[in-house]
Amino acid sequence: MSISKRPVSVTILACVYLLVGLGGFAFHFKELWARQPDAFIIEFVEVVAIVCGAFLLRAQNWARWVAIAWIGFHVGLSAFHPLKELVIHSCFFALIVWILFRADARQYFRGDPVA
Secondary structure: OOEOOOOHHHHHHHHHHHHHHHHHHHHHHHHHHOOOOOHHHHHHHHHHHHHHHHHHHOOOHHHHHHHHHHHHHHHHHHOOOOHHHHHHHHHHHHHHHHHHHOHHHHHHHHOOEOO
16 A cells, blocks of 8 residues: 655655755845844744754644645735735645645645555
8 A cells, every 4th residue: 555646746846845944944044144023034934944844744634734834824925015025925825725735735744654
C-alpha cells in the first residue's frame, strides 16, 4: 500500500514558502542584528514560513492551516497599506487556499493511499 503522491502544486507552494521565508530572513537579519524594535517579530514570521514549507512537503495537515494563517496575516497587514497591496495579498490568499484544498491536496494531507 503506497501513500498518496504529493501534488506538484503543493510541492511548488512549499518551495515558495521556503524561498520566501529564507529570503526574508536573510534580508531582514541586519535589522535583527541592529536590534530594531520589530525585527524579532519579522524574523519570527519568516521562520514560520520556513517551517510551513518544510512540513507541507512532509504532508503535515497542520502546516497547511498555518500556511493559510501566514498569508492571512499578510492580508491583514496589507489593509494598512495601499489598496494594490491588499488586492495582491488577497489574490495570493485565494490561490493558496485553492491549492491546499483541492481534492488531490486533501488526499495528500490525509495520507490516503493512491487508488
